[in-house]
Amino acid sequence: MQTMQGIHNPLDLDIIDASGYLTGQETWVADHVAAITDSMRRHGWQGAPLVVLPEWAISYSGTHRLLAAEAAGLEQVPAVSLEDLFEACGLDLEAIVAADDLMVTMHRPEILGHLPDDVRAAYTLDDII
Template sequence: MQTTEQGIINPLNLPLIDTTTYSPLHEVRDEEHRDAIAADMRKRGWHGAPLVVLPDYLLSLTGVHRRSAAELAGLEEIPGVSLEDLFEACGTDLWDAINSDEEYMNASCYYDYSRVIADHLPEEVIETYGLDMH
């Protein structure tokens, strides 16, 4: 598994982007957990997988607690990778996968990316990048 000098786990060697201004998918649900992560980040900085994001929407799909912890710890940058780049690295086009999803094509509201992720990405990639969204 590839880990950068800064402690970022990125085995697919995807381009890292600063996601500091991105919105989380939901609110922090466990403040104690977030606070423990923030304490660790104050000592060691960011360690672990980058957040997985949708850059066109400035939306983080993963890492709600890590994002909030990074802000509490005063980190200047929050590393992320694009979901589209992640799909491409796995040999699949994200938008083709979504557009081939009959249920999505008939939906009139927010798309649930967890299904397309589970259907098209290898389990080890889902685990490593924190994409188990269930």
């Protein structure tokens, strides 16, 4: 399990930098972002990396954490690829999307529902379901 520099990465996936990525959400709570920003300024990144779609430079999870990392001036925003996450669970994301006629950017709950509960929880995806 990778815990370097406060990152909790139980599947030991490759960490990529999501600095400059867009958030996948249209709304967020400013006070929540401010509280996380304050924590990141004091302690750096703590917890799970973001889950992202690198080919689109979009964060699939962690809207508040992404905005807070940028506001805190972190040099890097730790993230893992959604496709790598599925692969580590023995799942083929592309096949699931095709079989269920889903759009990876629009059907997040339906797509994430294929992941085991413990993986969704470990990578802070369980609140999307």
